[in-house]
Amino acid sequence: MATIDETVDVDVPIRTAYDQWTQFEDFPHFMQGVEKVVQISDTLTRWTTTVQGVEREFDAAIVEQTPDVVVAWASVDGTTHAGRVTFEALGAGSTRVTTHIEWAPETFVEKVGAAIGADDRQVKKDLRRFKEFIEERRTETGAWRGEVHGGHPIA
Incomplete structure (x- = not known):
């Protein structure tokens, strides 16, 4: 199992950064290799990725989501993929x-890419592109402020 931990500081308020991160269908704008993300329900997404010429399609479930704090997911089919993104206010703006994948x-x-750190470098680049994307816009493209605990949306 490969593990990737990366952090980026963005010059937008926590609500703006978090709200943008909930817009999974916009991920191809700043994540290289992510061809498409379809939001199927509040807690289910379908991903199409192409990395190093390998195309994959998989579903991932949101297992934890708390506004302005965390979004965590796990794949629900053949691909083993899970992650957690946390948000920490460093000031008003x-x-x-922080990502953990x-x-x-x-x-x-x-396997070779993971061994030589190519996946770490890719996540770092994607976070830099997220920073550029949200700082240039200064506002999110949408938001979902609901909560998910244990994979179940909380009303």
Whole structure:
């Protein structure tokens, strides 16, 4: 299992950073290799990715979500992929975004990439692109302020 931990500070309020992160269908704008994300329900997303020429499609469930605090997910089919993104206010107009991702490289290329840190570098670049995306816009493209605990939305 490969583990990736990366952090970026963005110059927008915590609500703006968090709200943008809940817009999964916008991920292809700043995540290289993410071709498409479809929000199927409040807690289920379908991902299409292409990394190092390997195309994958998988579903991921939101297992924990608390506004301005955390979004966590886990794959629900053959691909082993899980993660957690936390948000910490650094002041009125600045936020620390921290990612923790766990995944199981399957192909030879993925295993080599994980071994030499290519996946770490990719996540770091994606977070920098998220920073550029949200700081340039200064506002989120949408928001979902609901909560999810144990994979179940809380009304």
